[in-house]
Amino acid sequence: MIRGMIRPALACAGLAVVLGVAPEPADAREARPFQRQPLVVAIHVHSTFSTGSLTVEQLAVEAERLGLDAVALTDNLVLQYEYGIFPLRGVVRAVFSLPSVLGAGAQAFLTEVADVQRRHSRILLIPGVEVTPHYYWTGSVFDQTLTMHNSQRNLLVLGLSSPDDYDALPGYGNTATYRFGWESALNLVPGLLFIPAAWLWRLRTYRSAHVGPLFYRATRRYRMAAACLGGIAAGLLVNAWPFAQPLYSPYDSRLGYQPDQAVIDAAAARGGVVLWSMPEARDHSVHTFGPVGPVTVETRPYPEALILTSRYTGFGGVYEDNRTITRAGEIWDQVLGAYLAGQRPTVPVMAGEIAFHGPGQDEKTLDRVVTVAWSRERTPAGVLEAIRAGRVYAVQRAKPDYRLRLDNFRVECEDGTIDAGSGETFPWAGCPLLVRLRVSATDEGSHPVTVTLIRSGRVLARATGQTPLEHVVMEPAGFAGAVSPVGGPTGSGREALFYRLEVKGEGGGELLSNPIFVKPVMRDS
Template identity: 40%
Template sequence: MRSKAGSWLSIAAILCLAAPVRAEETLELLPTIIHLHSRVSSGENSLDVLVEQAAREGVGAILLTENFLLRFEYGLFPLRNLVRRQIEYPSVLTYGIDQYLDLVRQTALRHPEVVLIPGVEVAPHYLWTGSALTKDLTMHNGQKNILVVGLERPEDYRALPVIGNGAAGRYGWESLLLLSPSFLVVLGVLLLKRKRVRRYHIGGMTLTERRTAWGPGLVLIGLGLLLLANNWPFTVSPFDQYHNSGLRHYQELIDYAHLKGAVSFWSYPEAGDFSQHDFGRLGTITIKTDPYTDDLFKTLGYTGFGAVYQQNITAIDPGKEWDQILLEYAAGRREHPVWGIGELGYHNSEKRLTDVQTFVWVRQRSRQGVLEAIRRGRMFAVQRPHDYTLLLRDFSLSQEGGKRAAISGEELRIAGQDPLLVRIKVEASDGSRRPLRIDLIRSGALIRHFEGETPFQTIYRETPPLGTDKIFYRLKIMSSHLLASNPIFAQRLGDAR
């Protein structure tokens, strides 16, 4: 009978011998914070304080997401720009775009140990329903946000297609309509210049009276100037907070970010928002944002979404929204996969900087290296307790006898029917023994559930599934916290789409 020590040695030998060699250079696992605010916008701390604290916690990179614009207004028809109520909070636009980018540059120079990447949190659109007359105004989607990270030039920020960003307006044929009240001014001036002549015959005499149409002329001039002031600066914006345009503005922002080389993420798709505020004569105004996981299906081209944050999340469960979107990509109905990130949403000390992290496998510790890894999905997201974090030391896919292994964000080409090997290795950062529940998901279906404790290591073997579509594997790991890996794809040779 083989001894227990001999059995463990045999298993270790199998694990070592079965491990394929990666063709790529060694990757560094970089703890990263995504979604963080400083005093530039809605945070309570300076950027220097945040970066210093992050460095002490071992964080290697920060993706800043200062609020780009926090200005909300409601105007009364037909003079919506003149008769309006406006509320504005600190943002990148109020701070100054050039000043913001310079602050990030200077802070990065003072703290080279942390890769600091500028970004913004954007609410592309919001919508009013109800009426000020009936005092039932509701503002929708004020917290329906997209994170845009990696824009480098000030002019790229200035042109962000966002409601309230006047710099994004343009001149077009519609501008002529906005200038049309000038005809009222011209008509009023003509009336003032034109003398009204009346003749009276008294006996043998004719009296002539010349009168100026002061009343109508001044009314037309005043009305024209009022409308021109309301229409200033005569630029045309596609954004209108009084009409529902669906997801058009959100898709426009995603496309713009992609065009400029930035990454974009739907933020907190399952987190709703509801509050009510007394605005005096306007009555009680309701602020409301419903969860919007369905919008992940209805938009294209974004980099990813908040898959792990400090809330119960169902979109990453087997077969749910994330898997359905990945299946669309696997079937060729999407050009790019959608990645999951860990989203912190840090504003103040109510959270810790390490409560939610995204661990990124980078080729180089730089802005370009971090963004390249995120674009390719080489990362996993962790919601962690105070004393330790789960670390996914290995999650890779290979074919028995093959020399290449694919990791999250990569694709393995399958040849023949040799078994596929899924390697999983999970540790606790403090080296302790922690209970684990691991779901291995293939193409939306839960194919294996593991129970164990850290350090945990296994190899799952299966025959390659038949079919021409890509397949993908991903992990959902539950302990006293949550870990979600990004998918690894596989496809048979000759079946690439």
């Protein structure tokens, strides 16, 4: 049976007396989260460099107006889709493209971000891109069953500072990462047409005739036909450019997450923050794809990506679409448990995504979904470091005049000697554990909320009240963990665990924290 005690804020002082804990001043508790500044960040924002309707400058102005601290730009690295007819797929093909970072030039993108940053020092601008690692085709153009899969299975890559870093990302359409292979030879097949074209250019035929005493000889040349044939060859070669091939074919449906892992590895090797973008969002539509005709575009939810890939920084856990993986005991908790068990090297950090393309799009505003980062410094590097460390929480605002705010969320010993917050690991030597939390609203008003404390994938405590809402949860001394205790290397008999917080507000408002880890250590003798 899961044991825990939970008391509302009005009873905190009395609870402290009962437990023998001296109540610390509220101001001290609220100021303690890492002694770092909370920065409000909008993640997943598009500008006119790709599919957004606002320039980088206009986004900075809008962020200033809304009181944001930072904007993480995620313009599309490349937006290019193509379909070719077998066996000359690279030659007889239709290509559809939209503006993108590589289309404009990565250097131009970075320069614009830096220039706007100098003019708007109040807002931190973090350069980044949205990458489509791979898509593939099924069906046939001839019976109008053609379907493009996974064009919206995307990764967000933040913080790359060099054009070379962007050129190295093997997203589909990034020709800098293409290679030459036997398929490239097929793209050169139209060049063979230059041989008959040259022959026709040189070809002459003669006709001779006698008219009375006169002899006529007519010469016929075929240069018009040669020019036409050469033009066709040149046109097909231009259409086949570049002759190199992507690392992963868009006609191969068996690749799984191999292309995605390649992008993750390339970005991580260059110091980028990599987030799985909206892993449970659905995309299904039908479009006319030029001469190809009607094409079904479909991306199914991909929550399994959190399990089947590694080395990524985190994922979008709060966004305006269907979400289940952050529920107690679901995929996120399973992956966190695998990390504690030593089966995964990194912690998947949860962040919020706004997927902002411009005002008026689905009535979105730039601040409707934000990520609050407890940053050591007010710089883009400080924000990225906080995301990597998991010192962030995500908020979805439902009301225009306020959003929920996490003032305090910490695990500490009953005597207050050791504590830890989101993204940190608490070294547990067996003392009684206290979990402190405080939730308020940015307008300092009173609003209904339901607070759920999750311990290692199971609901430990739940309470409903009005903001500001403060709770203390106590785990008794000798508590062994969320499941059956197992003896680890410490021989402590206690099991590592984690705590995380979920808050539901009125009208669909929501707040999710990242976990605090508790790992047992040997008690000093």
